[in-house]
Amino acid sequence: MARLLMLFLVLTLAAGCDSDGTNPFDRDDPADPGDPDGETPSGDIPETLAGDVTRVRYDPADNTIVVEGLTLDATPFEAVYSRAPALEANVPGYRVYTAQDDALDRHSTAFAAQSNNSGAVRAGVTVTGGPRNRFFGGTYYERDGGFRPPAGGLVTYTGRYAGLTNVGGSGEDLIPVPGGTNPELIPDQAAEVTGGVVMTADFSDNSIEGNIVNRSLEGTPLPSLVLVRTDIAANGTFFGNVEFDSRHPDSGDNPVGNDIGDYGGIIGGPDGDGLAGSITLSEFDGLGDQLGFENEEEYGIFVLDRCGTPGAADPLGLCASVN
Incomplete structure (x- = not known):
């Protein structure tokens, strides 16, 4: 089990490695979390969002990853990851990595992205599929440099959402099992969730809120979320x-004030031009299991650009409507 958990952690790091060799998931010597000029403090990622993700390091020269596990085994573990470009059409804007040692081992999926303008913020999410009654998952986000907020006033950030669940998905990346294999032993490939994100920050009173809309679980529409x-x-x-959006018809009764998860993130780049964050959900198909899922869970990430900044993407087509 320790080895499986470590393999899952490997994918988290791999997802964030850019072509220039930078490693967005290397937790080294965090600066004082109270220092707005310091690097991103790794301790700022709440435990509910970090999940099983701990210290990871990537060597771009030989494409190996060294992972120091928090759970079960503190011994470093080395493994090779694989990018899965064929799966990237399922989650536009994100890179996809997968791993599976053999046909009966857990399958791991990871997504990662960085902001389109200055590239100062990035995030990654990793989830393993079943079997054996448990799944492992977690998220990570960070920025380069310190925090320099825009001048006081409202700022809008938009971008895409990518999530992974404990529900079995399409399975196209699984290694085939021999005929006659007991179905209880066959691994799952974590099902993907996509959507769009808009967040509004007020730097006059230092507050933020947002929405995740157009959510879909591999083609099945899901209720929208309120951050x-x-x-x-x-x-x-x-x-x-996080709550279900009371305006969505599949949210269930009285979603306002009914907490279904947590979200968090970090703002960075020149004049706060990027925002990266993540969520974790204890349910995703509406209060009362509107769509029939039970005991469902989800980890997801969003990497957003500030509207109006050079190089910013606007996948929701909202920036023309804001300042």
Whole structure:
């Protein structure tokens, strides 16, 4: 089990490695989390969002990853990852990596992206599929440099959402099992969730809120989410609650005030031109299991550009409507 967990952690790091060799998931010597000029403090990622993700290091010269596990075994473990470009059409804007040692081992999926303008913020998510009654998952986000917020006023960020669940998905990346294999032993490939994100930050009173809309679980529409208003800390991080959107018909009864998960993130880049964050959900198909899922869970990430900044993407077509 320790080895399987470590393999899952490997994918998280691999997802964030850019072609220039930078490693967005290397947790080295964090600066004082109260220092707005310091690097991103790894301790700022809340435990509920980090999940099983811990310290990871990537060597671009030989494409190996060294992982120091938090759970079960602290011994470093080395493994090779593989990019899966054929799966990237399923999650536009994100790179996809997968791993599976053999046909009966867990399958791991990872997504990662960085902001399109200055590239100062990035995030990654990793989830293993079943079997054996458990799944492992977690998220990570960070920025380059310190926090320099825009001048006071409202700022809009937009981008795409990519999530992974404990529900079995399409399975096209699984290694085929021999005929006659007991179905209880066959691994799952984690099902993907996509959507669009818009967040509004007010740097006059240091608060932020948002929405995740157009959510889909591999073609099945899901209720939209509200990222409930929360504070922006002095170092540009934030953490808050997630609810189903009361305006969505599949949210169930009385979603307002009914906490279904957490979200958090970090703002970075020149004049706060990028935002990266993640969510974790204890359910995703509406209060009362509107779509029939039970005990469902989800980890996801969003990497957003500030509207109006050079190089910013606007996949929702919203920036023309804001300042």
